[in-house]
Every structure is written in C-alpha cells, then in structure tokens.
Amino acid sequence: MSKKAPALIMLGPDPEARGGIASVQRIWLQAGLLDERPVRVLTTYRDGSALRKLGAFVTALLRFLLLLAAGRVAAVHVHSASNASFRRKSVFLALARLAGKPYVFHLHGGAFDHYYAGASFLERAWVDRTLHGAAVVFTLSEGWANWLRINVGHPDVRVLPNPVLPVTLPAGVAREPATLLFLGRLEDAKGVFVLVKAIARLARKFPDLRAVIAGDGDIRAVRDAAERAGVLDRIETPGWVDGGKKLRLLARAGVFVLPSRFEGLPMSVLEALAAGLPVVASRVGGIPQVVRNGDNGALHEADDVASLASALERVLADPAAARAMGERGRRRVLADYGVERIRALLNAVWDSLMTPASERFAR
Missing domain, CATH: 3.40.50.2000 (Glycogen Phosphorylase B;)
Structure with missing residues (x-):
C-alpha cells in the first residue's frame, strides 16, 4: 500500500x-x-x-x-x-x-x-x-x-x-478468593474512598479480606483513608501496573471491583471478565450491559458505601458461586465483545x- x-x-x-x-x-x-x-x-x-x-x-x-x-x-x-x-x-x-x-x-x-x-x-x-x-x-x-x-x-x-482479547493468566499464581482488585486512577471519581469505607464495614465478617488498589493518582490519600478506617494492613497500593504485573494481579484476585461515579465502558471491567473474575461495579454508564447481578457479578449504587458493601458481601460469601460467576462472565464477554x-x-x-x-x- x-x-x-x-x-x-x-x-x-x-x-x-x-x-x-x-x-x-x-x-x-x-x-x-x-x-x-x-x-x-x-x-x-x-x-x-x-x-x-x-x-x-x-x-x-x-x-x-x-x-x-x-x-x-x-x-x-x-x-x-x-x-x-x-x-x-x-x-x-x-x-x-x-x-x-x-x-x-x-x-x-x-x-x-x-x-x-x-x-x-x-x-x-x-x-x-x-x-x-x-x-x-x-x-x-x-x-x-x-x-x-x-x-x-x-x-x-x-x-x-x-x-476485549482473551486473557492468558500466568501459571503458578494462587487465587485468593477474599482479595479484591481495583485497577484505575486513584481519585474520588473512581470511588476508591468509598471502597476503603466498604472494606472497613466488611473486615470483621471476612478476616482474610484484602484489597489491591492499583493505579496512579493520589496513593498517599488512599493510604491515609485506609489508616483512618483501620484497614491499612488490608490494603496494597502497588501504583500503576501493566503487562505481566497486571496479569499476576488478575490471576491472584478473587473479585474485581470498580465503584466509579461515572464511566463509559471500562476496559478494566472487560479485561477482568475475560480473566474469569466476578465483577462488583457501580450501576453507571455501560457497566450494566456487561455486569449482571447474580450472573457474573454484582451491581451497586454509585457513591454509596452501604450498597457497595452489600454487593461485595454477596460475592465474597460464597467463593464457589463467585468462581462460577467468573467463568460465566469470561464466556459471555469473549462472545459479545x-x-x-x-x-x-x-x-x-x-x-x-x-x-x-x-x-x-x-x-
């Protein structure tokens, strides 16, 4: 040409x-x-x-x-x-x-x-x-x-x-059912501070609960919020990740979470579904067309700590059901997207x- x-x-x-x-x-x-x-x-x-x-x-x-x-x-x-x-x-x-x-x-x-x-x-x-x-x-x-x-x-x-393309996860990474994964910019619009408060609500009920909050932005503010909420020991903030580091986090996590105030159709949600993870996300933008309550994850109201905590609890309470959600999500997202x-x-x-x-x- x-x-x-x-x-x-x-x-x-x-x-x-x-x-x-x-x-x-x-x-x-x-x-x-x-x-x-x-x-x-x-x-x-x-x-x-x-x-x-x-x-x-x-x-x-x-x-x-x-x-x-x-x-x-x-x-x-x-x-x-x-x-x-x-x-x-x-x-x-x-x-x-x-x-x-x-x-x-x-x-x-x-x-x-x-x-x-x-x-x-x-x-x-x-x-x-x-x-x-x-x-x-x-x-x-x-x-x-x-x-x-x-x-x-x-x-x-x-x-x-x-x-979305098929996701090949690295071998040898153990899945942690009670580990949440967030990928995105660390800012209020992405709901990271709502997530920290929801984790604090769920901490007693789920002793193994942890969250990897990965992305660029105000890492210090996220860690300060976690410390005030008493859950700093449950939070990891590795900064921006891509390539093999992101794939290892997708392989390790049990649930993907994105509590944004507004979105289009987030690539992070599509990639998490393609990796076989159940997704808990806010009911905004194009998210409800890919995340379906009880089928491949759970939806919650944006900027609502109680709603997010409830959605996370429904998925975390039954790891076997969560794995089945992830598998349904993987099949559907690769077929539809x-x-x-x-x-x-x-x-x-x-x-x-x-x-x-x-x-x-x-x-």
Missing part, C-alpha cells in the same frame, strides 16, 4: 499511554483492525510533563496540516473524552470540516454529560458544531447513544463497544467514508 495514498487518519493518545482510550487503541493494533486500509495514526497526547504533552499536540497538528495540504487525508477517526481531550481534538476536526473531509467522532469516557452541562454557552455551541459535523458518532453503550441523540441530536449515533464483532462495525463505517465522494453519489 502506497504511503502517499489518501489515508484514514486516526487521532488519539499514545497507545502506550495510561488510560482507557490508549488501551482500546492497543487492542485495535494487536488485533490488526488497522491493517485492511491505509491508516496514519497521529498521537495527540503523551504521558509526562506539560511540555511533552504540548509537544505531542503541536507535532500532530503540524503533521495533520501537511497531510491535508498534500491531499493525503481520506477521512478522520478521532478518539475523544471530555474537557481538554475534546478541546484538542476539536481543533483537528474544525480543520477537517474546512477541508471537506468526513470524520467519525468516537466518544470515550463517562463524564461527557457533566462536561457538556457545565460548559459555557459558546463552548456548548462548539461541542454541538463539532459533533454535528461528524458523519457518524460512536459511543460505548446504548445509554450514551441515547444521551447524545436527546441532548445533541445527531442523526447517526451508533454503539461501538470496546473490544470479541474483536471480530468490532471489526465488522468499524469496517462498515470506514469503507463508506473512504469511498470517493463521486462514487458515493453515483450509487
């Missing part, structure tokens, strides 16, 4: 960065979803200092301008969340509109409604203009699709779930957008 052929331009964070969007991009690359057509990936964000982040944005913007000027852009697919993520991507999409290039807006993250509600009149108008300019808007769940249809009114909003389903949904849109306009209108 000639590098000079007009390409699909993919805009998003560095696939090796931390976070859900980067995880999705890694899976797309590993599964070869970008191999069937000319694709150029432009990195608009990198982890690190403010200067490194700015450098990634400016470099991607200059490359995008050069590709537009050279006639080498067929269409654009942008991965976006809220706030700064959206603002960065909206600059590229404004240029795509000026150049008459079709684009897909792919909404990730679970706080876009809060961002939209809190935006000024002018910024909300800019959001509307950006989304209405998209040929297709992808969301992670039907709930988010309905929100966009009602609040933004785009005529073509489609659900594109995050994909496998890569081939995502490939078909993506190709239908990309093939349409990358067809020359003259051919589209002649049909």
